[in-house]
Amino acid sequence: MTNRSSRNWGLYATAEIAFQKTRAKLxxxxxxxxxxxxxVALILLHIALIAMAVGxxxxxxxxxxxxxxxxxxxxxxLLGVGALVYSAVSRGKLVAELFAKDxxxxxxxxxxx
Numbered sequence: 001m002t003n004r005s006s007r008n009w010g011l012y013a014t015a016e017i018a019f020q021k022t023r024a025k026l027x028x029x030x031x032x033x034x035x036x037x038x039x040v041a042l043i044l045l046h047i048a049l050i051a052m053a054v055g056x057x058x059x060x061x062x063x064x065x066x067x068x069x070x071x072x073x074x075x076x077x078l079l080g081v082g083a084l085v086y087s088a089v090s091r092g093k094l095v096a097e098l099f100a101k102d103x104x105x106x107x108x109x110x111x112x113x
Contacts, residue, residue, distance in 0.1 A: 053077065 053073050060069035 056073045057066070057069045060072055063069075064072065
């Protein structure tokens with residue numbers, strides 16, 4: 001390897017490091033902005049769900065009493081929460097089964113034995 005060739009590799013390495021640093025900074029800024037957008041979106045979704053619940057209570061109040069309307073809306077929301085929790089638990093069990101130690105197809109478990 002000649003002296004000139006080694007200098008070119010050194011320049012290449014320096015340029016590559018500078019490029020990777022710039023790319024990491026840009027990625028960090030974009031990740032931060034994306035997280036902020038998701039947080040704001042979740043806050044707005046939360047406000048919209050509260051408004052929907054209040055609207056449903058107000059819409060149902062003439063048909064049933066105010067307490068009946070509140071009971072219907074809260075009951076439906078609790079049923080939704082129950083369905084979501086059930087789905088989350090079943091997915092969690094599926095993931096736990098995928099990583100169970102007694103899995104015959106797991107190469108990591110075979111190397112530990």
